[in-house]
Amino acid sequence: MATHSNTSFLLQLSLIITALYTAVSQPFIGVNYGQVADNLPAPEVSAELLKSTTVGKVRLYGADPAIIKALANSGIGIVIGAANGDIPSLASDPDSATQWVNANVLPHYPESNITLIAVGNEIIKSGDDGLASQLLPAMQNVQNALNSASLGGKIKVSTVHSMAVLTQSEPPSAGSFDPALMDILQPLVAFLKNNESPFAINPYPFFAYQSDPRPETLAFCLFQPHSGRVDQGSGKVYSNMFDAQVDAVHSGLSSMGLEDMEIVIAETGWPSRGDTNEVGATLENARAYNGNLIAHLRSMVGTPSMPGKSVDTFIFALYDEDLKPGPASERAFGLFKTDLTMAYDVGLDKSSTGHKNPPTPVPKRETQWCIPKVEVSEAQLQTNVDYICGSQVIDCGPIQPGGACYEPNTVLSHAAFAMNLYYQKVGRNPWNCDFSQTAMLTSQNPSYSACVYPGEST
Secondary structure, three states: OOHHHHHHHHHHHHHHOOOOOOOOOEEEEEEEEEOOOOOOOOOOHHHHHOOOOOOEEEOOOOOOHHHHOOOOOOOOEEEEEHHHHHHHHHHHHHHHHHHHHHHHOOOEEEEEEEEEEEEEEOOOOOOOOHHHHHHHHHHHHHHHHHHHHHOOOOOEEEEEEHHHHEEEOOOHHEEEEOHHHHHHHOOOOOOOHHHOOEEEEEEEEOHHHHHHHHHHHHHHOOOOOOEEEEEEOOOOEEHHHHHHHHHHHHHHHHHOOHHHOOOEEEEOOOOOOOOOOOOOOHHHHHHHHHHHHEEEEEEHOOOOOEEOOOOOOOOOOOEEEEEEEEHHHHHOOOEOOOOEEEOOOOOEEEOOOOOOOOOOOOOOOOOOEEOOOOOHHHHHHHHHHHHOOOOOOOOOOHHHHOOOOOOOOHHHHHHHHHHHHHHHOOOOOHHOOOOOOOEEEOOOOEEEEEEEOOOOOO
């Protein structure tokens, strides 16, 4: 009986494979709007592009009034920046901070939903000790200027750090800040705590992969199936580098008694191209990282140390910036091209069709299911099952003994059910049915007997 069932399943799966079907704003998903370029669309045009996506927040590196005005009444949260070069005057002269707020905030708020002012970017590890010592006084003066304008508490003040402020990030439970920075960091985080402002940081799994370019590291960085990494200190299992880096920051803050401080991911992303020596800088990897990151955030699973919520995350970047110096990857982080077409699809378009503007009405798409490719080994499929069932995203009960989909008791059958269930649960985007290129989409329903494979309408 089991042999007949297994044969029927394989036959049905083979038939499905031959019939392949090819084919609301979220506050925790943000994007960085850099301007180091000479070919960017007009701010009004970019604002319309952003409104056609599910992006809920935008981070500017300055306070360009044209962009801030273009985003008025859009509901999109705006982070504006006080440039590194502004810090000395903001620190030394409270009137300078008042003038800055009067010029860059008051003319736009509340029509433009300014939520945070980032004073400086990656100052503490910039190598400029004098500027680093002026950072907190500048933040304090900007906060006082907001308070005087009755905006204290409505608009937060923070600064953005690189991951280099940590001297240890592995395992995540041992995450700790550089002791040499504590004279600056301790009063700075005390300021953040007193004003209920977030700790903002820039984690880049891309750079972690650059330093350890093994296939298993790439899978870990791209949210793809693998055996996972166990934190020997906490016993928690990590399925991706992003969560590990965020939790390392959380551990560093917790060691300072600040386990409840909000963490904001001010930048993260993956370049779609790079120089010949920049391993991993490809369009396929960029699509996988950003697409899987967005799906992970939408799942609301959170991280092992901060479960059940998604940290506000700003993806770098809206466009490629053709004037940025450095390696080729620095000019290749854009989600969109400057002609407003997608560089690659990560599921941000509200219409989910790839058009710049959502068409109306949106036709209902054909239901699809996610299944394994026939040439994939059992070892690869078992890795997929272990990853999915250990992710806490779905219930693998149906493929356990006594479950409706336990028979046929084969790795192929169990993997097919689990991979589809994961795809249906986390977003039904093409990259949710990738599993390190071991899966494919089909329009043929794989359900059999009492085993029902969920689809879009189920």
